[in-house]
Amino acid sequence: MKYLIMCEGTNEKALIELLLKHNKLIFSLDDLINLEIFHARQFVPYIISQTNSYYGKIKVIRIGDKQTDLLRIPQELAHKIKKEDIIKCRTSFELEILLIINEGLYKEFLKQKSKISAKEFAKKYIKYNKKYYDGTSQFWLNYYSKRIDRLVENIIECKRLTKIKAKEIYLADLLKKQ
């Protein structure tokens, strides 16, 4: 069995790659189809072709916030991927909530939540190395790459603050037990 990891956004992908690199996840690079984390919402031809060389079972983990769209399994993969093997992994809120938690601004954010999104809030208040958050993957990598443990703590805290829904897992559930 191999995992096929599909991230909705490039920032999710960057964070998962960072955690993977530091061996913080329940899977290793070898456990991933084509040694790769994909950035996609659906099975695009590139992903389909990459699964051709592997003929065992595949477990799909979709990582994103809302995931309201249904993941369509292409016919050629139907025998490798069953519906029950598609796992929704929610980033709880918007991904920026991790930055907000790390900066100790969560309570402040809750006050403004009705007026401003987490992303806009982060852009307004969060700075790293004299640079405001700009929504890029590079900012995320600069912000967390030298303090992975903080990232892990923030992910765990984020789940604690989330109303858990059945049939879903959260980023924290992908973390290796310490």
Next chain:
Amino acid sequence: MKLLKVKINNYKLCEENFNISLTPLANKSKEDKEYELSEIDENLYIYNTLGIVGKNASGKTTSIEVLLIAYDILSNFKIKNTLEYLNNSNNLKIEFFFYHDGYLYFYKTDLNYQKENDYVLFQNEELYKTKYYKSYASELYNLDKYEKININKELPNDTSILYYILKEIKTRCFSYNYKIENIIILDEIIELYNSYNPIILNDIIELLDSNIKNIKMENKNKFIITYKKNKKEEKNKKELYNILSSGTIKGLYLYLDVLISLKHGVDLVIDEIEIHFHKTLVENIINLYKDKRINKKNATLIFSTHYCELLDLFNRYDNIYITTNEEKIKITNAYTYNIRNELSKSKRFYDNTFNTAVNYESLMKVKKHLLK
């Protein structure tokens, strides 16, 4: 004359009783009789096309060689074109069934390479024969029906007794070999095309290279090329060879082989058919053999390929052979696999139904090096 089945022992890494059949194993639908099979005598069918697939180093080329050895004996009555395959052979045993002029034949011989003379010796030859009847169709290979032919051989020992049976036939089988293409015979190729039909040469050139309208041969070393915009150039043989792309030259050779094969009803054997050609061209060639208006004389196209999408052109499974190599080369008819219906043949190939998938772990090992 049509080869029906070949079996070989002691050849390279082939497993014991390595055999390939050109006659159907599975039921024959009306559509198959129209497109996939040729009826060479009443109720005696052979494949129009036969594909050999397998992963790298699984024995596809070796399987092609086995067929070519049989065809070499049937065509030349000696080991002539396939000598390079047999120059280490010792006690090789080959046997094959073939149909010729209303009769079924079974032939067996031992082949031993003689280093000092650089030829292959035919030993312990035996030939059996039976008249073909419609009722024999389901037991073509039942030797009880055959009778031994006693031949008083008065031939050199590098020559097969099949000479006595088949000496009247001119063209029997040949193989397309992309390695032999060279400048020396380019003029001969163009001459051969012209002897068939000069117009077809131009159409094939246009198909292979859309910039060239036609090539006219004035003499063996003088050619006039007309380009698309009617610009003309005079070239000698060497210049012509350099102007034409490698794909165009190979295409000219291949299409000529196809033309001869279809015209005379002789089998054409091609190793790695997809090399150098656009998939559409290859599909087109395969489909020419399925069109009875063109393939009037029951020629068979035998090819090996990595390009498994080509198998989706086949309506049957039994004309697909799968090679595998685990210490010994094994060839298995795809019909004998337990197959689910919802996937195309090519998808099954990649899906490892036939144990032909490239090893995933090996692929990832290489990729890991590149990731460093």
